[in-house]
Amino acid sequence: MRRKWFYLALSALALSALVLAQGRYQIGTPLNEQEVQEWNIRPSILANGIGLPPGQGTVDEGAKVYATHCAGCHGSSGEGGAFTRLVSEPFPITKETDSVDFAIGNYWQYATTLFDYTRRAMPFATPGILSNDEVYAVVAYILYQNGVIDESEPMNAQTLPRVQMPARALLELDPGTQKRFPWLKLP
Amino acid sequence: MNRRKLLQLLSKGAAAGAFVKLSGGLAQSKIPQGATESMKVLGATLREYGERSEFEKDVIRYISPNLRSRHTGADFAPLEKLEGVITPSSLHFERHHGGVPNVNPADYRLVIHGMVERPLMFTLQDLKRFPSVTRTYFIECAGNGQNGYRNPPDMTLTATRSRGLVSNSSWTGVPLSILLKEAGLKEGARWLIPEGQDAAAYTRSLPLEKALDDVLVAYAQNGEAIRPEQGYPVRLVVPGWEGSIQVKWLRRIQVTDTPVMSKDETSEYTDVMADGKIYAFTWVMDPESIITYPSGLQQIQRGFHEIRGLAWSGHGRIRRVEISLDGGKSWKQASLEPAPDALSVVRFKYNWVWDGKETVIMSRAWDEKGNTQPTQEEFFAKWARNNRYHYNAIQAWRIGADGKVVNGDKTLAGAPAQLGAVGRGGCGGES
Known part of the structure; x- marks a missing residue:
């Protein structure tokens, strides 16, 4: 199928000697790095920490952010309310754990995901309103509530990628996916 | 049914038949009264963007009453x-x-x-x-x-x-x-x-x-x-x-x-x-099929039925779909329409005369890579009971002697399981 499209594309290319010479259609507007940044309003945070912004937040600060922006849906200390439970039953989850009890401390495998998702999509009805410091702080608070980090440990671009989530030990690549993409490794 | 019951039923039926004859004696016609009305007046005018018939308004997506928000979910x-x-x-x-x-x-x-x-x-x-x-x-x-x-x-x-x-x-x-x-x-x-x-x-x-x-x-x-x-x-x-x-x-x-x-x-x-x-990264959708007629909460009568359903696989083309009319003991091949396209839904059909006896019907799809659907037991031998995704076990429908169709899946040994009732977003759409 890939080949078919390639030849389709190729036959269209042949219509223009100029385009053919370059191997491209010359459609689209080039952007410089600054223009890309302007468009990239919620940059992805990779598991190795690439993409984390400057800033910092502590567990104490996070408790305040949480009470203001999160507790309404997730319960006063992350036990779950109208929406998802954030603070878990003890790790690990087992075959007997009800899936409603899958939460950050027993199921989330990467601490960076917590920053990425919180900044990207939370608070649910007003995404994007938290500052980077506030996101770091609430991430610290939630990790602390789950027993993953110490109360005194602030979260920033250096500390967060080093946080080991217990559930990472359970995560494996789907064997069918591994067979098809032998090079693929989970971070 | 014993002979006495049968006679009782027959006499009830005869009485009902007689009532219909009497009450319908005045203007009984096989032609619905409204059937020709539209031929006496002008119809609707041209319109720029079409709509379906007003009589089809109950064909709608199902939104679970259990969703906590209609901004997320399915x-x-x-x-x-x-x-x-x-x-x-x-x-x-x-x-x-x-x-x-x-x-x-x-x-x-x-x-x-x-x-x-x-x-x-x-x-x-x-x-x-x-x-x-x-x-x-x-x-x-x-x-x-x-x-x-x-x-x-x-x-x-x-x-x-x-x-x-x-x-x-x-x-x-x-x-x-x-x-x-x-x-x-x-x-x-x-x-x-x-x-x-x-x-x-x-x-x-x-x-x-x-x-x-x-x-x-x-x-x-x-x-x-x-x-x-x-x-x-x-x-x-x-x-x-x-x-x-x-x-x-x-x-x-x-x-x-x-x-x-x-x-x-x-x-x-x-x-x-x-x-x-x-x-992680369980991307490919395994083969699936579902009988859409007769299916859960429908009602059928004795006689001819075209069993219909849908089949698809994320591994490629559907090669064949089999139907069981005896709860999975034997399987027969359904016809497919149109000619299956890769990674696309195909309809399957099977001609069947229902004799009025209680039975369980099932379908299972096979794709061109030789993958097929597991039974419930086979499925849960691989996937945990508290998993949330990729369920593709064979769906059974039980047809009662009264023609009512209900879920024919088995109750499995072990702990009862519900979908998360609170606290969880559900891409299954019901939690």
Whole structure:
């Protein structure tokens, strides 16, 4: 199928000697790095920490952010309310754990995901309103509530990628996916 | 039934028949009274955008009353009320994470950046200038079939609530491979991180190899612009893979050498296995089939029936679909229509005369790679009971002697299981 499209594309290319010479259609507007940044309003945070912004937040600060922006849906200390439970039953989850009890401390495998998702999509009805410091702080608070980090440990671009989530030990690549993409490794 | 009961029934029937004869004696006609009225008056005028008949208004998506928000969650295509293989765009199942954004195409842009020679921005018109491809593909939520995790089975299950998180459309767009070539891939590029323009700025990780194979940047669905709830104006179509990776309202693609491990490929859309492991990147949708007629909560009578249903597989073409009329003891081959396309829904049909005896009917699909559907027991030997996705075990329907059709799945040994009633978003759409 890939080949078919390639030849389709190729036959269209042949219509223009100029385009053919370059191997491209010359459609689209080039952007410089600054223009890309302007468009990239919620940059992805990779598991190795690439993409984390400057800033910092502590567990104490996070408790305040949480009470203001999160507790309404997730319960006063992350036990779950109208929406998802954030603070878990003890790790690990087992075959007997009800899936409603899958939460950050027993199921989330990467601490960076917590920053990425919180900044990207939370608070649910007003995404994007938290500052980077506030996101770091609430991430610290939630990790602390789950027993993953110490109360005194602030979260920033250096500390967060080093946080080991217990559930990472359970995560494996789907064997069918591994067979098809032998090079693929989970971070 | 003993002879005495039979005689009683017969006499009741005779009495009822006599009543009908008497009361209908005056103006009884086999022709419905309203049948010719429309031939005496002018009909409706031309109109610029068509609507279905007012008498079809009950053919709607199923939205679970248990959802805590209609801004996130899913609703189901009404499978047993549809014919053929194309899902009408208005009835395509929905799954959103932050509501349906209202995107003005004049402001729409797609940016490809990261490990590319030339970061590029495309307008909608730009995308439409490239060579186009039109293909029919199914899109299926990884949570389709989630009601099958209930134990004991839900006796009010319908075909819609069993497998309605799948839909099948004709998609038109530009191959993503062409756009990537336009931007020029840098050495070491392995992954794409597509992002949506919704309130969740939804992202996933897509391996470059799949993108270069058959992924479409689609702008049309069934011949017109994609519906807002399906990603207007532009979405990814990732044939055969779970719906959640087919990012809607596509605004940005970052080319990287590593996956992002976003929320929806770690805390959700990962699978708990029977051995306690959690699998990541379970992208391909295994074969599925569902009998849509006769199916849960329908009522049939003795005599001829065309058993109908739908089958599809993320591994390729459907090769055959088998029907069992005796609870899985024996299997017969159904006919397929149209000729199966790869990664697309096919309809299966089987002529059957029901003798009025209670029975359990089932279907199972086989794809061209030799994959088929497991029984419930086989399924749970591999996947954990508390998993949430990729349920594809054979669905059984029990037909009672009274012609009523209900869920025919078995109650399994072990702990009862419900779908999460509170506290959890459900791509299965019901929690």
